[in-house]
Amino acid sequence: NAGVMQNPRHLVRRRGQEARLRCSPVKGHSHVYWYRQLPEEGLKFMVYLQKENIIDESGMPKERFSAEFPKEGPSILRIQQVVRGDSAAYFCASSPPGALGYTFGSGTRLTVV
Amino acid sequence: QKEVEQNSGPLSVPEGAIASLNCTYSDRVSQSFFWYRQYSGKSPELIMSIYSNGDKEDGRFTAQLNKASQYVSLLIRDSQPSDSATYLCAVNPPRGYSTLTFGKGTMLLVSP
Numbered sequence: 715n716a717g718v719m720q721n722p723r724h725l726v727r728r729r730g731q732e733a734r735l736r737c738s739p740v741k742g743h744s745h746v747y748w749y750r751q752l753p754e755e756g757l758k759f760m761v762y763l764q765k766e767n768i769i770d771e772s773g774m775p776k777e778r779f780s781a782e783f784p785k786e787g788p789s790i791l792r793i794q795q796v797v798r799g800d801s802a803a804y805f806c807a808s809s810p811p812g813a814l815g816y817t818f819g820s821g822t823r824l825t826v827v
Numbered sequence: 828q829k830e831v832e833q834n835s836g837p838l839s840v841p842e843g844a845i846a847s848l849n850c851t852y853s854d855r856v857s858q859s860f861f862w863y864r865q866y867s868g869k870s871p872e873l874i875m876s877i878y879s880n881g882d883k884e885d886g887r888f889t890a891q892l893n894k895a896s897q898y899v900s901l902l903i904r905d906s907q908p909s910d911s912a913t914y915l916c917a918v919n920p921p922r923g924y925s926t927l928t929f930g931k932g933t934m935l936l937v938s939p
Contacts, residue, residue: 747926756831756931757871757915770926805870814925815861818870 716740718808718819719788726825727796735791735822739808746789747816748774748781751803763789796826830854831918833930841938846903848933850916853897859919860892860899861927866912875901906937 719738727733739746748760759773763783774781778796783789793800803823809816832851840846848862859878863871877883877890877899889902899918903910913932920928 745925749929754931757917757927757929759926759928762926773926809925812925814859814919815873815876816925817873821870 717817718806720804720806720819720822722822723820724823724825726827728827729797730795733793733796733800733824733826735793735804735806735824736788737791737806737808737819738788739806740817743808743810745809745811745813745816746783747807747809748789748791749805749807749818751805751821753802757805760791793824796824798826800824801826830920830928831916831930833914833916833933835931836934837936838933839936839938840906842906842908844906844937846906846910846935846937848901848903848914848916848935850899850901850930851897852899852916852918852928854918854920855894855897856921857918858921860890861917861919862888862890862899862901863915863917863929864910864912865915865932871915903935906935908937908939911935911937 746763749757761774761781762770778794780792803821805818805821807816807818862875865871875890877892883890887904891900915932916930917927
């Protein structure tokens with residue numbers, strides 16, 4: 715039973731490019747959470763999604779960032795026109811409905827050059 | 828006002844000692860509390876959860892919760908060098924969802 719799968723593990727983008735981060739939840743989990751960890755900072759909540767619905771995006775920057783969790787396929791976190799300040803580790807977690815204390819994937823480390 | 832506060836450390840303890848990690852939170856109505864361990868360059872790993880006042884033990888780990896003082900702690904008995912990591916305290920805020928607010932973490936160093 716595979717855990718939360720994230721890819722790519724490492725992603726390098728030039729300023730102004732788009733970054734697409736993918737997250738496949740644990741099989742049967744319908745809830746996905748995205749967190750960002752900046753250097754020397756704690757984990758910060760970004761967005762909480764259920765299949766085809768954004769439940770809470772209060773932690774996501776208003777511009778350039780978007781997320782989706784389609785009926786089929788992985789959840790996608792998209793960052794348009796990346797800037798150096800977007801360089802961070804992006805972690806995804808999944809859970810069944812009502813669960814707390816979920817498990818994180820291995821993360822995507824984004825570097826903007 | 829920071830929502831979840833932890834001493835950044837590092838907290839240095841010798842092998843075999845008890846390591847005590849502390850966390851305070853600001854939202855009095857928070858109900859669920861978690862400790863995650865994060866090795867350098869890795870993802871956070873859930874090690875303990877606690878929901879009611881008192882102690883909860885799991886192997887060498889004991890979580891303690893005092894809601895009146897808005898304080899949660901993690902004790903690690905018989906500390907091992909492999910316990911050296913950053914420990915993140917997380918709180919489930921009263922939004923009605925399963926989102927977590929994390930502290931910045933305390934780095935623990937266990938010397939052989």
